[in-house]
Amino acid sequence: MAEHESAAPPRGAVPAATVHLALGGNLGDRAANLAEAIRRLAAEVTVEAQSAVYETAPMYVTDQPAFLNMAVRGTTRLAPRDLLRFVKDIESALGREFGGLRFGPRPIDIDILLYADRVIADPDLEIPHPRMAERAFVLCPLADIAAEIVHPVLKQPIAALTGAAPGRDTVMRLRDRL
Secondary structure, eight states, rough: OTTOOOOOOTTTEEEEEEEEEEEEOOOOSHHHHHHHHHHHHHTEEEEEEOOOOOOOOOSSSSSSOEEEEEEEEEEEEEHHHHHHHHHHHHHTOOOOTTTTTTTTTOOOEEEEEEEETTTEEEETTEESSSTTHHHHHHHHHHHHHTTTTTTTTTTTTTTHHHHTTTTGEEEEEESSOO
């Protein structure tokens, strides 16, 4: 290949996009599961920032252990659906079983909160995450790394959404770093 030619990008590759992901889990060694998920994310996401780690009471299904939650910001060349497949593969590799109780216990959960300023509303993928504005356990960590980012649908900064989020009293900052 001549020096001025470039190789074709890998299948599913797009120009680098900034993504914000939420990570959480409440089974097994919760902190180790978060750390391993971040390590595995590095294969396709250049992690640029991590929030503090928060412990939160379960929501929706309350008869289960408390969660550890955090958020990361990074860049990826994966298209949104490829990124979704990639994070689902990580969840599966770390022991998450799909098809069980929705909102039930799990060793790891990785949600795509924001993908650049894109809005996607498909049955299998919604970006921005459709329930993030009602989840203090998502917004508090996200505000650590993206307080000024404006939600592309609600048109409010993450900091404002965090201040109005229900359940803020159930979110406890545990440590500044994983």
